[in-house]
Amino acid sequence: MMPRFRDFTTTELRFVSSFKTGELVAEPGASILSQGSNSAHLFTVLSGWAFRYKTLSDGRRQILNYMLPGDLIGLQGSLMGELEHAVEALTPLVLCVFQRDRLHELYRNHPGLGYDVTWLAAREERMLDEHLLSLGRRSALERAAYLVAFLYRRGESVGLGKGGRIEVPLTQQHVADTLGLSIVHTNKTLRKLANLNLLRWHDRSCEVLDAEGLRSVAKWEEPEERRRPLI
Amino acid sequence: MMPRFRDFTTTELRFVSSFKTGELVAEPGASILSQGSNSAHLFTVLSGWAFRYKTLSDGRRQILNYMLPGDLIGLQGSLMGELEHAVEALTPLVLCVFQRDRLHELYRNHPGLGYDVTWLAAREERMLDEHLLSLGRRSALERAAYLVAFLYRRGESVGLGKGGRIEVPLTQQHVADTLGLSIVHTNKTLRKLANLNLLRWHDRSCEVLDAEGLRSVAKWEEPEERRRPLI
DNA sequence: CGGCCCATTGATACCTATCAAGGACCGTGG
């Protein structure tokens, strides 16, 4: 029986699905999938951080969300034929590779897993909803606080908090492209949060000092993370 | 056999699923679901327009997306127990009601339908991705052009174009809350688009004069709508 | 050492929010 609705551990993931066809390792900055691609594969993150983004024709980039261990990569492409966003590694990344044309088969033979895939899609949707609220209605300071608190929470929920400290692996350019701000203003905004003793910025990572304070600045009412399925 | 992957007609929908438990009719402005609710129901739109939104504690509102015939309402709540957004009717609305606790059953007995639910979730995700790009990286004028072109496209794709003309049923307050702009600036921005002969604004609706022109202003590269499943 | 990426900071310009006011329309009640 496949493990499901259990606490997450990276090592377990490697044995989860009979649909696995291989493993893939990528370096930071590596492009995993590109916009408009018609990849034959669907991935699950085994370890590392990645992000997905879209760009306008003139190059403006918007980061849509981040992927951590347990997240699916490329589901949209698998279901609809063509991916409308690109995916890039933020840290060294280990992926589990599935063949997307066997997705139908998965639904037929493992309805529980099919349900779990939908669960993950609904969870992604919920995150995007909150990001939209951020971009549309939060100020720059609130947005930055939300993003850092959000990423901290995500890291924590997959057990990345070694001794309570999590280093979120980002550059300020990533933050800017996530928040829809210029890089200069992003810098000034992060500095304000640092001066409030809510976070500390390192070379290419962010250390959270006060998650509750960040959530408060962001006015973020975080939904409790329910038991999650394991794909 | 249930109809699937076919062209959409409203009347067909009424017979689609054995999981249907009733029908619901709502008036414009009516609240269908509210933030934090734990509704026992899942809906499909049979006719009319609705939208879903989130609010910050101080009242700032962000509209997340719009629902048209064929769209699901409340999937997040069905899968994760609690809905993190509210839903409101924009026009007179007819909904088909399902019982959410039978969703597992649906996946078990009708894997094809389960697949279709996931397809719809992935499609919603794709729309949210584009909205995020809009809020993060498009100017006010581009955003407004994108929104109108987007809603026009959606209406068209479910056959609302009577004689080529579609009236999108919105107030400028809705537009403002979708684009993350103030209502005053929204008004001035829509006026610019009207002066460019791209649209005409009526009392509480928007008429599209030049969909291609709007897409061009927005720099929106619209993905082709594939054959969609019918729930 | 030079080149490059990343973070930082000040000055200025521009886009959007806020404030204020008014017109059009529509239902309601005097």
Added chain:
DNA sequence: CCACGGTCCTTGATAGGTATCAATGGGCCG
């Protein structure tokens, strides 16, 4: 009938938040 309040749309003036421009320092690597 008309006055009244409400919602929606419109417009001008001013304030404020964010973008852009310019320049610097630190770290890393060829």
